[in-house]
Amino acid sequence: MHEKMRKKKALARILVISAHPDDVDFGCGGTLAKWGKKRAEIVYTICTSGEKGTDDPHLTNQDLARTREKEQRAAAAVIGAKEVIFLRKPDGELQYSSDFRGELVRVIRQCQPDILFTHDPANRAFDNQYISHADHRVVGELAFDATYPAALNRNYYPQHQDEGLTPHAVSELYFFATSQPNTWVDISSTLALKIKALRCHKSQIKNPRVMEELVRTWFAAWGREKGLSYAERFRRLSIFHDPSQRLKQLKRSFR
Numbered sequence: 001m002h003e004k005m006r007k008k009k010a011l012a013r014i015l016v017i018s019a020h021p022d023d024v025d026f027g028c029g030g031t032l033a034k035w036g037k038k039r040a041e042i043v044y045t046i047c048t049s050g051e052k053g054t055d056d057p058h059l060t061n062q063d064l065a066r067t068r069e070k071e072q073r074a075a076a077a078v079i080g081a082k083e084v085i086f087l088r089k090p091d092g093e094l095q096y097s098s099d100f101r102g103e104l105v106r107v108i109r110q111c112q113p114d115i116l117f118t119h120d121p122a123n124r125a126f127d128n129q130y131i132s133h134a135d136h137r138v139v140g141e142l143a144f145d146a147t148y149p150a151a152l153n154r155n156y157y158p159q160h161q162d163e164g165l166t167p168h169a170v171s172e173l174y175f176f177a178t179s180q181p182n183t184w185v186d187i188s189s190t191l192a193l194k195i196k197a198l199r200c201h202k203s204q205i206k207n208p209r210v211m212e213e214l215v216r217t218w219f220a221a222w223g224r225e226k227g228l229s230y231a232e233r234f235r236r237l238s239i240f241h242d243p244s245q246r247l248k249q250l251k252r253s254f255r
């Protein structure tokens with residue numbers, strides 16, 4: 001009963017799947033903060049705890065992982081996310097596997113999102129070393145494959161049924177860090193929140209002033225592409241479950 005009421009209240013459920021702490025806030029924090037204000041329910045799933053993200057020989061991986069999880073939880077609270085799930089996979093070592101895909105399918109079936117944000121698996125431009133991190137490429141591909149067809153087809157990971165989980169169809173994917181954007185979201189009203197969230201990742205920021213300037217410059221440039229002060233941009237993909245909807249979209253795009 002409570003669950004049903006909660007479902008009714010949220011306009012949309014959003015799940016984000018990223019490789020490391022801070023990817024989400026860089027990639028789509030402004031959009032999430034904006035949609036969160038409109039009663040979207042947001043869950044972050046972070047595949048690693050970013051324990052390799054230091055050059056300090058005195059800092060153990062375990063300590064850094066703990067710090068980065070704390071930083072990510074604080075940032076998610078700034079954005080307005082309901083929950084942060086950490087899968088605690090090894091940072092920098094992510095590999096595509098059926099088991100890993102199954103873990104993402106489980107999260108999708110648990111959260112039942114309408115919209116899923118993740119790294120763009122098609123971005124092979126290699127024009128930015130951060131964006132092209134190997135973990136980002138692996139997670140983008142896994143999240144896509146987990147969404148379609150695995151999460152919605154009961155023959156994939158049938159053991160989930162024993163856990164009370166049911167197949168789930170995501171309606172839309174938003175790929176961040178894309179080289180082929182087709183969607184711009186005006187984040188002028190939430191840029192300050194995005195920066196506040198990014199500032200939570202203290203262990204990764206050498207100079208907060210430079211970080212803030214970088215973020216303003218970057219997202220202003222993307223905003224200018226559409227006459228906006230600041231924008232995040234995505235590759236958006238609708239996943240049609242009704243062939244007539246797909247036909248309508250095809251007709252529109254060939255007009």
Ligand SMILES: [Zn+2]
Pocket residue numbers: 019020023133136
């Ligand atoms: Zn990352």
